[in-house]
Amino acid sequence: MATSPSSSAQAARQRVARRLRDLRADAGLTGTELAERCGWTHPKTSRLENGRTPPTPDDIRRWCQACGADDQAADIVAQSRDAETAYMEWRRQVRAGLKRLQDSYISLYRGTALFRIYSPTLVPGLLQIEGYARAILSGVAALYEAPDDSDEAAAARMERSKIVHEPGHRFVMVIEESVLYHQLGDADTMAAQLGYLLTVGALPSVSLGVIPHAVQRTVWPQELFHVYDDQLVSVELMSARVRVTQPSEVALYVRAFEQLRGMAVYGAEARALIVKAIEALR
Template sequence: MSTFPTSSVQEARAALAARLRELRLDAGITGKELANRCGWSVAKSSRIENAVTAPSDADVRAWCTACGAGDQAPDLIAANRQADSMYVQWKRLQRTGMKQLQEASTPRYESTRLFRVYASHVIPGYLQTPGYATALMGTIAGFRGTPDDVSEAVEARLRRSRVVHEGDHRFATLIEEHVLHHRVGDTEVMAGQLGSLLATMALPSMSLGIIPATVSREQVMWPLEQFTVFDDVRIHVELLAAKVTVTEPGELDIYLRGFARLTELAVYGAEARTLILRAIEALR
């Protein structure tokens, strides 16, 4: 039985299930008759119609055919795929390697005007140096068992990251202090990455805040999963097993409010530079 981890996914699944139920009712057939025509169990029909189980493209096509509405199958399959894309396992996204994933997201990066990024695990992708990105992607490929196209993927990520220096884009970036101390790569790689962060702070399009490890979290906001907000209309959340896409307004609001509270915890300017310099000093 499939389960869906966000309200955005749940609402998309519920909307699709409602449309399928309407087709059955318009056709004037029972769930049992539909199951007979499709060649599956009544329980399966019930699970699909109640948004308990996600249908496959073939299931949607069979359902439409059984209801005499084969012409509606393409639209419903498209809706099914859109709902499916809201929660996608990394092993599926990276089944052919990581280069394609970087290239597929480039148009969204180029079209986004305002980025809001909260980094609780690693340095955000658009701020990664070649060495840091290489070390990180190598670890990811090894852990997930994906095809080793790290060199090509790093090049694709660096091309995508040109948005930091080109075009009309603004970046509000929050990084937990402990991210500065997570050793990704060797000492030289980390020193280069942290030095690059210092240089990035001078960019007029970049607001870089560091959340001190010692800051009090009471009544403000606890550490969250890493996420990126694109123009306040779409959010990508990075889980260990999957990428979650959030587009439902109520859920978007939760993340935006969370980001706003996190900004209250961060330090900027000279104070942020001090924390980065301390992390560099700790490498010695």
């Protein structure tokens, strides 16, 4: 049975607590000794390292300083933040309509210089045409039993995607070849979407790679994820969007992305795969 977002979030909180407990043990401190160094009571130490109370950033910094592990504080602070906010359930997000969800990304997009996007299933949102986006968003509304404002949401996605043509941003995108064959909308819509990939993939700000079916893989297909600069990773699951900010985990996604990017083909080879998919629609 799949783990629910809420139970996964609780497990993430427990990992933070266990990490704090391990730091204390490695430093050879009792709970009372750590409490004295941090300037709080022993019961607070117990609550923090058993996951009953989420630590504040200041709590974590004091704990790390007391254990002689100041260099781990930033990573644990980010891990704790992720534990509290990482799981953002789709059903809750789309309750107010899909257009609002599209608009919620605008400030993040404006503030990002380098986008790294990997998709095993869909054309990335920033490269979608309106008809293709409408087909996806209509399906999302039906799946999550949300209000179907897919027309307005698709138009909002198109407005948001204009950032691809604006200076100050770079887009490195990698898709699996199977993306070219997952038909969303009718055949004409799909042909238009694939044709648009040929156009937008030629933009100076866009690097579009396609991982061929027959490539010898060094990394298996992953879930769809976006890396915004080196600060945030957004991972899309069936039930939730997961936000990752812990530096070590962000670095893991960046490393995986670079391996996936290394398996992709670009330029004329990528265009040939796209043209082949267009011809398969006839």
